[in-house]
Amino acid sequence: MSGILLADDEPAFQRLTGAWLRGLGHDVRVVGDGDAARAAFAEAPADLVLLDLAMPPHHDPEAGLALIASFAPAPVIVMTGHADHALALKAIDAGAWDFLAKPVDPDILRIVVARAMERAGLARELAALKARDTGAEDMGLIGTTPVMAALRDLIRRVAPTRLPVLVLGPSGTGKELVARALHYASPRADRKLVPVHCGAIPPELLESELFGHLKGSFTGATSDRPGLVETAAGGTLFLDEIGEMPAVMQVKLLRFLADGSFQPVGARAPRAADVRIVAATHRDLAACVADGSFREDLYYRLKGVVLRTPSLDERPGDVPLLASVFLRRASNGMGQFTPDALGWLTTRRWPGNVRELRAAVECAAALAPQSATGVDVGATDLAFAVGDPVADLPTIGTPQTLEEEIAALEYRRITETLARTGHNHTHTARHLGLSRVGLLKKLDRMGLR
Template identity: 35%
Template sequence: MSSSLQILVIDDEPAIRQILAASLTRAGHTVETAGSGREGLMRLSKGDVEVALCDINMPDLTGIEVVREASKSGYDTTFIMMTAFSSVDTAVEAMKAGATDYMIKPLRSEELLQRLAQIADLRGLRGENEALRKLVVGRSDDRCPSVSPSMKQLDRLIAKVAPTDSTVLITGESGTGKGVTARSIHQQSQRAGAPFIPVNCGAIPENLLESEFFGHVRGAFTGADRARKGLFLEADRGTIFLDEIGELPLELQVKLLHVLEAREIRPLGSEQVRKVNVRIVAATNRDLKAMVDDGRFREDLYFRISGFHVTVPPLRERREDIPALIRYLLARGGERFGVAGKLMLEPEAEEILVSYDWPGNVRELENVLQRATILADEGRITVADLPPNITPSTPVGAAAPLATGRGQLREQVRDFEHGLILRAIEECGGDRRAAAQRLGIGLSSLYRKLEEHEQARGAQSTAEP
């Protein structure tokens, strides 16, 4: 057999489910079962089942109906249909519905394993062909082209590290696009045809992390009524993206280090280890070096995951990318909301978007544009369609009238920004470092903005008669 497969047996007869599950598990496959067509569809919805052995005659949904629904949903599952009644018409109907193969009960174990080996080889070949196609055609990812020097340097680093198997650590503020960067590394690698499995380490309850990562056998703990493959095995031959890796508890950090060093996992409750071929890309918005110093992150794990380190710059440090990013996000949002090609952004609104500091980075910009798309009349996004927190208004302690000229607008945005900074400093008791943290900007940026405002005010006073 070429490799292990994730198999789902769908049959309303318990004895058949048990016999097939036992036989296929002994052969090295990961097997789950479903006692009805509807239960089978629910399990298929997770999207990780590679092969489904599905009975045709079932009381709730027939096997052919299951195949049709799975095909509509786009599941990447190979179906082998099972029936006790040899019928050419039924076989033809099953193939039309999307099935790949057809076997008569009782299934012969040797024949079934041979067909599964062929399927595993074909799936592996398909992945290799897709990876080759992407390498020949060129980069195929959903990152917006950039013009800023910092992002061009990031693109160069990605192009260098992607073809290797090096572990990569991606750092950057929340919302900068660390996940998109990780996916780009995968899509430009030789693993592009294999799975890319993103995992938010901070979103999984601590008591479930080990089971989610490494899987478990049936009966490993209360409620474990079936075996689970685990995310590392799901990512086999591909890439696992560990987002917010700084949230991992120390106990799991030890086990992750073992996976990196030994390239093997042990499912919870099992005495057997499984070899795994996975590339690890990790990301965090936290200072892992400081966490190492505080004893909250293992130093040896830090050195293993940071073999190649890239940083995604915040949006405020690459404002020249914002106009192209706006067009890209509007085009993508327009398709989502059914107004593709019909959106137009007024220059005044664009100037505000470029001037804003975006503490939430690209994620915040995308949310603002989605809101504006919904509010826009006839596809025309104006200043009025932007949220109040980013649009110019009279700053605290000032009474400047609203201006509409381009130069006046820039001045008003600067005054509004200055008012926010002064208010933050006041609310933080004069602590400018704390004010910068509250505003989501660096301390040097805060001082620079205060200095720019004073220089602008000085120039304005000199120009007045």
């Protein structure tokens, strides 16, 4: 976002006012009609819009009023030669920041512009603050393990840039959350984040969905319709399941990525939109390139930066935290895991990753018995929730004494490490600082051999 967009059809006014504003140090773009103003704003939003109400093709102030909303959230200063009180009120009612009668007094223009720019600056700061509040820390990306800390750090560093981001990782690992975190930690946070599920839209509709269409361009196109790319102007377009994008669309997307231009279905001239691209897939895109199902040139365009979301296998240490947060949310803060439940959660493998863990906890919380202090979710509830055989559960009682508590902790550490090492005794012993014999003795005692 930068500068002033001046929309007026009189060449003399364009020239003089443009020069005056530039002289005050503003960056000014000039357009001569309403459609051009809308297109210029979509291509690159402005901090402030100076809008003549009666421009071609209608020269009708009412049509000008209808334009005002399309520049949100930038303040719009309306100017017109047909100044009258009623029109001024209508303009303010339609969302204008201020109203100036022509001929515009340069000194008044300077003051009004300065105040509007100040407000635009404040609005941006507020949006940035809000974004920081709900930003990467709190964007729902839970995890304190080093891989998650590194991911968060990358998000923070990449978010302010315009680089396209490719988010890769197994299913259920939070790729969509990463896309959201990127958007809300970026200077585009006050604009839209528009998700597109490339696999869910029928291939024949995808082009019109993305790039829009003109009235009559195909059967059923009864009016002009902007595409998601235009909706996302100034913001972020999240291309989810990019690996599912049909080959014909890959070419068109490539062009858009290369120069920001696209062609609505049925349009003769290309249009432009300033959009930040984040794409995601659980597929191995490099393999898709190798087998010819994904264009190599598009692949390289998309991976300005690659962010990888780790599977839960790579960060078992986050399982208890994730589970506790999901339980807290599912039980309005009135739930707890029994110690055997925590042991079970950290021992089990989670092929469906966070999505599976979350569903398991939510289901178990709904089914578990209520006690005076809320719901007590035990290992059996969880095993039942994921469809694991309940009979095989190792049983350890709720610890009462310090000794029992230590035993429970020991049990948890050992089972968790066994799971991580694929039940390799030598590696498990090394991780825990035990001798192999020492570990085997403990396993015997716990009935885990």
